[in-house]
Amino acid sequence: MANGDTSAQQFLETIRSIDTQTLITMFLILSIAYVLGRVITILLSKLSEKMNQSGRVKVKLIIPVVKFVIYIVAFYYIFRQIFIIFGPELFLLTGLLGAAIGFGVKDLFADFVGGIVITFEKPYQIGDKIALGNYYGEVTDIGLRATKLVTPDDNTVTAPNSLIFNESVASGNYGASEMMVVIDLYIAGESDVEPAMRILREAVVSSKYVYISKKRPVTLLHKALPFYTRLRAKAYVNDLRDEFKFESDVHTRTWIEFQKNGIRPPQLHILNIPPIEENIDSNATTRRNSS
Amino acid sequence: MGTQHSGSEENGFVEVLGLRDEIGEIQASIADYEIGKKLNIAIVAGTLAGKTTLLGEIEKINLSRATGITFSEIVRDRKEISLPDDAKRIALFDNCHYLYMRKPGGFDIFYEFLDMISSQERLFITTWNLYSWRYLNEAFGLERYFPVQIFIPAFEKENLRLFIFKRYGKAEIRFYNGKESEEEPLIYIVKYPLEFSSLGRKILLTIPKINTPYLKSRLLNKKETQTAEDRVFEKIYQESKGNPGIAWKIWELGLDYPRIQPEDVGQFSFDIELEYEEAFVLSLILSYQALEKAEIAEMIGSAFRTDEIIFRLLNQELIFKDEVGSFRVRPEALHSVVAYMEKLRLVW
Numbered sequence: 001m002a003n004g005d006t007s008a009q010q011f012l013e014t015i016r017s018i019d020t021q022t023l024i025t026m027f028l029i030l031s032i033a034y035v036l037g038r039v040i041t042i043l044l045s046k047l048s049e050k051m052n053q054s055g056r057v058k059v060k061l062i063i064p065v066v067k068f069v070i071y072i073v074a075f076y077y078i079f080r081q082i083f084i085i086f087g088p089e090l091f092l093l094t095g096l097l098g099a100a101i102g103f104g105v106k107d108l109f110a111d112f113v114g115g116i117v118i119t120f121e122k123p124y125q126i127g128d129k130i131a132l133g134n135y136y137g138e139v140t141d142i143g144l145r146a147t148k149l150v151t152p153d154d155n156t157v158t159a160p161n162s163l164i165f166n167e168s169v170a171s172g173n174y175g176a177s178e179m180m181v182v183i184d185l186y187i188a189g190e191s192d193v194e195p196a197m198r199i200l201r202e203a204v205v206s207s208k209y210v211y212i213s214k215k216r217p218v219t220l221l222h223k224a225l226p227f228y229t230r231l232r233a234k235a236y237v238n239d240l241r242d243e244f245k246f247e248s249d250v251h252t253r254t255w256i257e258f259q260k261n262g263i264r265p266p267q268l269h270i271l272n273i274p275p276i277e278e279n280i281d282s283n284a285t286t287r288r289n290s291s
Numbered sequence: 292m293g294t295q296h297s298g299s300e301e302n303g304f305v306e307v308l309g310l311r312d313e314i315g316e317i318q319a320s321i322a323d324y325e326i327g328k329k330l331n332i333a334i335v336a337g338t339l340a341g342k343t344t345l346l347g348e349i350e351k352i353n354l355s356r357a358t359g360i361t362f363s364e365i366v367r368d369r370k371e372i373s374l375p376d377d378a379k380r381i382a383l384f385d386n387c388h389y390l391y392m393r394k395p396g397g398f399d400i401f402y403e404f405l406d407m408i409s410s411q412e413r414l415f416i417t418t419w420n421l422y423s424w425r426y427l428n429e430a431f432g433l434e435r436y437f438p439v440q441i442f443i444p445a446f447e448k449e450n451l452r453l454f455i456f457k458r459y460g461k462a463e464i465r466f467y468n469g470k471e472s473e474e475e476p477l478i479y480i481v482k483y484p485l486e487f488s489s490l491g492r493k494i495l496l497t498i499p500k501i502n503t504p505y506l507k508s509r510l511l512n513k514k515e516t517q518t519a520e521d522r523v524f525e526k527i528y529q530e531s532k533g534n535p536g537i538a539w540k541i542w543e544l545g546l547d548y549p550r551i552q553p554e555d556v557g558q559f560s561f562d563i564e565l566e567y568e569e570a571f572v573l574s575l576i577l578s579y580q581a582l583e584k585a586e587i588a589e590m591i592g593s594a595f596r597t598d599e600i601i602f603r604l605l606n607q608e609l610i611f612k613d614e615v616g617s618f619r620v621r622p623e624a625l626h627s628v629v630a631y632m633e634k635l636r637l638v639w
Binding site: 050051052053055177199202203205206208211212213214218238239242253254256257260 | 393394395396397398426429430431490567568571590591592633634635636637639
């Protein structure tokens with residue numbers, strides 16, 4: 001008992017021995033790391049916007065790694081200060097830290113570990129369009145604690161990094177600048193499918209937003225359902241940020257041409273009937289494209 | 292001062308400078324066709340690279356067995372692509388990039404053309420703009436219809452010289468050394484043009500260059516100096532990257548008839564900043580080589596926006612209006628425009 005009291009007293013004495021200068025130094029190191037991380041993020045982001053799409057992705061790939069290295073260096077200096085002060089009492093401090101992580105800041109610690117995993121395993125990168133938990137959007141920042149997404153409605157979502165341990169992450173482009181967009185159009189069941197497919201194909205391949213290559217082909221699918229026909233185009237948008245513009249462009253120009261060719265949309269009363277077997281499939285698409 | 296070396300008597304040869312291998316390959320395919328092996332030919336090249344000249348030469352060589360058709364605007368009437376019954380066995384189609392319009396419903400003529408070349412017994416020799424070819428190839432698998440593809444290479448420096456000289460009489464052009472060359476320095480500074488598609492810009496890189504003729508003359512006592520003519524054509528070659536059309540334009544801009552000096556040969560770098568739709572229109576003009584305002588309006592679906600966009604592109608001196616009212620990319624801006632288009636991946 002007396003031994004324990006002595007240790008606690010020693011620890012308190014050591015805490016009291018931390019002078020203001022040391023605290024200021026620690027605070028300065030953290031501040032410098034934060035400011036440096038922000039400045040480098042802004043500079044690299046600006047540089048990436050001046051480059052072509054693949055260059056942009058490559059530059060943005062570096063940002064979380066650089067930030068991580070900056071914070072590691074900062075923490076190294078802070079812990080060095082602590083080690084100088086505490087010396088043999090460090091083990092005691094480690095225990096204290098363990099208790100703190102266990103009771104109070106375990107989520108923060110999990111987020112931090114999540115940040116390390118995201119930085120090095122790269123389930124997604126800055127610039128990717130991802131679905132994480134209930135959110136879908138473009139990754140704009142990967143921090144040590146959280147990932148920032150901008151949703152299609154321009155909301156910034158801050159998702160804790162620990163989400164990747166519990167939720168599956170879907171990345172629409174996974175580091176590439178182009179991304180597949182699935183575009184569905186519904187026409188009346190009695191409409192002629194062949195010209196409709198041709199028009200849809202031409203609207204896709206002639207869009208200013210499309211990207212086509214041997215590895216990124218345009219695929220057209222047709223499904224006849226009891227009351228209407230679904231036409232589905234799978235094509236790649238040149239810049240993933242134009243995902244919705246691409247979809248809208250194809251819709252607009254396809255319908256103008258459909259009308260010229262007498263291809264009609266399904267009747268209104270038919271649209272009111274929820275197609276049960278389609279729900280799962282179309283939900284997946286909608287989530288990817290418009291959530 | 293110097294004078295040119297070649298005269299106009301070489302005209303027949305210089306028309307197809309540097310394209311002898313390509314002519315040989317096409318003639319070999321024609322010979323194969325005569326013994327029953329039909330392989331359609333696509334001649335592919337960028338703007339002003341010489342594909343029409345090459346096709347013209349093929350027509351001259353095969354005058355008795357070839358019929359030629361040239362498109363100069365987007366084809367809207369299918370009669371324009373149909374060959375008369377008495378047409379010869381080899382059909383030559385120039386500027387086939389005019390066979391489609393990049394919009395829904397704009398590919399009907401193109402489909403008919405593909406149907407025609409696959410169903411007829413004739414041999415089809417066609418020319419395509421490089422960027423239209425790549426686009427149509429990715430979108431429709433065009434290369435399947437043309438087993439023989441000829442990509443026109445860049446001209447060599449000497450061929451560019453002959454290409455320009457063929458338009459003048461002997462000793463008509465006088466070359467003068469400017470200030471740059473007066474001192475005969477061992478090392479001099481040149482601005483070397485480089486296109487960076489990752490940055491979307493053409494950059495004039497300042498690099499030191501060793502004056503090798505001067506060095507040789509000093510070290511080996513050989514009388515070899517770089518003439519004003521050499522310097523002029525070196526600069527033209529660097530700037531044009533072997534494209535004869537660009538080389539000619541740069542020559543014209545630098546020539547103060549009948550005099551020219553190396554310092555007069557311009558180096559062009561355009562800092563292009565465009566909105567996405569403006570860049571798309573520029574990519575269309577690049578891919579078609581020449582487009583009328585109405586054609587652009589049809590493809591982007593707005594006459595009002597077309598006026599605005601053309602105004603912006605003209606203001607930035609990226610395009611010009613030719614004598615028939617079509618818009619073309621300025622030859623001196625071509626490399627900058629291509630670098631910018633590649634950055635945006637609007638051409639592939």
